[in-house]
Amino acid sequence: HKRKKGTPFSGPPPAPIIGNLLQLPPTKVWERLFEWGRTYGPIYQFRLFSTPLLVLNTWEAGREMLDGKSALYGNRPLPKIIEMSGFDKGVVLEHDPTRLRQARKLLHSVLQPRPLAQYREILEHHVDVLLHNIMHEPEGYVDHIRHLTAGIAMEISHGHRVTSRDDPFVHRANIFADNFAEASLPNNHIVDWLPFLARFPSWLPGMGFKEKARRFKEQYFSLADEGHRMVKDDIDNGVARPSLTYKALVEGKPGEVPDDVIAFAATQVYTGGADTASLPFQKLISYVQTVSTLSSFILFMVKNPDVQKKAQEEIDRIIGSNRLASFSDRDSLPYTESIINEVLRLRPPVSVVTREAGEDDIHNGYLVEKETVILVNFWGMLRAEEHYPDPHTFNPERWIGRERSDPTHPLNIAFGFGRRSCPGQHLAEELVFTTVARMLALFDIAPIKDEHGNPFIPSDDSTNGGITFPVPFRCSIEPRSDRARWILEGLEHE
Numbered sequence: 001h002k003r004k005k006g007t008p009f010s011g012p013p014p015a016p017i018i019g020n021l022l023q024l025p026p027t028k029v030w031e032r033l034f035e036w037g038r039t040y041g042p043i044y045q046f047r048l049f050s051t052p053l054l055v056l057n058t059w060e061a062g063r064e065m066l067d068g069k070s071a072l073y074g075n076r077p078l079p080k081i082i083e084m085s086g087f088d089k090g091v092v093l094e095h096d097p098t099r100l101r102q103a104r105k106l107l108h109s110v111l112q113p114r115p116l117a118q119y120r121e122i123l124e125h126h127v128d129v130l131l132h133n134i135m136h137e138p139e140g141y142v143d144h145i146r147h148l149t150a151g152i153a154m155e156i157s158h159g160h161r162v163t164s165r166d167d168p169f170v171h172r173a174n175i176f177a178d179n180f181a182e183a184s185l186p187n188n189h190i191v192d193w194l195p196f197l198a199r200f201p202s203w204l205p206g207m208g209f210k211e212k213a214r215r216f217k218e219q220y221f222s223l224a225d226e227g228h229r230m231v232k233d234d235i236d237n238g239v240a241r242p243s244l245t246y247k248a249l250v251e252g253k254p255g256e257v258p259d260d261v262i263a264f265a266a267t268q269v270y271t272g273g274a275d276t277a278s279l280p281f282q283k284l285i286s287y288v289q290t291v292s293t294l295s296s297f298i299l300f301m302v303k304n305p306d307v308q309k310k311a312q313e314e315i316d317r318i319i320g321s322n323r324l325a326s327f328s329d330r331d332s333l334p335y336t337e338s339i340i341n342e343v344l345r346l347r348p349p350v351s352v353v354t355r356e357a358g359e360d361d362i363h364n365g366y367l368v369e370k371e372t373v374i375l376v377n378f379w380g381m382l383r384a385e386e387h388y389p390d391p392h393t394f395n396p397e398r399w400i401g402r403e404r405s406d407p408t409h410p411l412n413i414a415f416g417f418g419r420r421s422c423p424g425q426h427l428a429e430e431l432v433f434t435t436v437a438r439m440l441a442l443f444d445i446a447p448i449k450d451e452h453g454n455p456f457i458p459s460d461d462s463t464n465g466g467i468t469f470p471v472p473f474r475c476s477i478e479p480r481s482d483r484a485r486w487i488l489e490g491l492e493h494e
């Protein structure tokens with residue numbers, strides 16, 4: 001194989017052997033990557049030991065390399081230990097091009113706008129359950145949001161209706177998630193979100209890990225298998241509900257797509273869109289990105305009462321109080337929509353995603369070596385001052401009148417670029433919009449007060465890791481009025 005020749009992209013000067021390791025902070029590396037961009041430009045390179053890393057710091061750079069050269073940069077780095085645990089099976093880390101194509105096609109068969117529209121009533125049912133649960137136990141709002149996202153995911157993947165917190169299917173998925181969390185590497189370490197570094201022997205966990213990897217693999221495979229068999233049984237018994245698995249089994253040509261491709265693709269509809277950067281090292285909760293976005297929304301409402309009021313006025317004026325907003329109302333609620341855009345801009349749930357150069361490439365005259373790790377810095381892209389004046393300020397107004405097709409729009413950045421971009425985007429947009437619009441219609445979200453009546457304002461801080469959340473915070477979520485309480489009481493619940 002002939003290597004290409006050329007000068008690599010410039011970047012911060014590396015130290016011998018360890019490269020730029022000590023120049024990276026232990027947490028929120030994306031902030032440092034963003035700062036380096038000011039000095040070294042929108043695309044630059046640095047090193048960790050012998051691995052070159054290329055940072056894409058602007059949306060233009062993302063489009064150029066990932067939309068423009070999808071085939072070359074379509075894969076994610078796959079550490080040995082992830083492969084050992086079998087987590088490369090499915091979509092997120094799938095490397096086999098045929099299986100990946102088949103799996104993404106299955107996801108599209110339920111997640112593209114047209115098939116997704118069939119799930120609108122189901123989705124609204126789950127949102128109503130959320131609202132009901134929040135009214136009865138407001139302090140548990142994060143758990144309720146998780147329950148919401150898991151419930152919708154399992155309907156879409158397997159036609160499984162979750163009716164209680166003790167649902168055996170959810171229970172098994174949670175055990176699986178806990179096992180991931182247990183996966184051994186120190187917290188808040190850079191390896192947490194750059195797991196490809198675990199290629200280096202000094203960080204490879206000892207023999208104990210082999211045993212763990214074997215156990216993880218067994219659990220992941222049996223979870224996938226169990227869901228698949230459940231749908232087959234439902235079909236045999238004539239009680240199957242529409243889902244990805246049902247569609248593939250009943251409408252697909254027999255034998256065209258292997259059973260295990262169907263089973264893993266379906267499993268990843270609820271286990272992930274999981275943490276694509278640090279897969280095995282974090283608690284893997286279904287639809288974590290959506291949970292992150294909705295939690296960030298609540299945080300920003302606590303901190304920005306005027307914004308909240310303005311959105312509530314919009315909803316009262318356009319929707320009235322005789323019905324609740326639906327996704328089809330999106331275009332008539334531009335202010336509400338602008339809040340979501342601004343939440344996604346300041347808190348993209350995935351701050352950085354990793355890809356890998358499949359071959360040597362010459363880009364704009366510079367050499368990108370094969371196996372260079374590509375860091376797509378969504379967090380940095382969404383804070384570029386030239387596109388977002390006063391970039392660190394929460395200001396939904398900036399979106400009023402700005403087209404959805406604008407390439408700097410968060411919906412065109414936060415879900416990624418190219419053929420590996422997020423297949424769950426439409427679902428995420430619909431779920432977030434419906435939840436936000438209905439919550440604003442029925443609840444006031446506010447700071448809690450201390451015994452002297454002083455409001456307690458939560459911090460702005462977010463967690464570290466492949467998917468970031470607001471640091472857990474308390475707040476008050478109360479029905480806006482007696483009428484709101486009455487509507488909430490009447491909502492369908494479990």
Ligand code: HEM
Binds near residue numbers: 091272289428
């Ligand atoms: C606010 C919500 C969400 C955000 C911001 C988000 C963002 C992302 C991003 C940035 C990626 C990596 C894309 C890339 O490499 O360029 C991704 C991948 C993925 N997401 Fe999402 N996502 C969200 C919700 C969802 C949902 C609801 C699902 C459920 C179906 C989902 C399923 C996936 C899958 C399966 C992948 C891996 C795709 C592949 O590797 O081919 N995501 N997402």
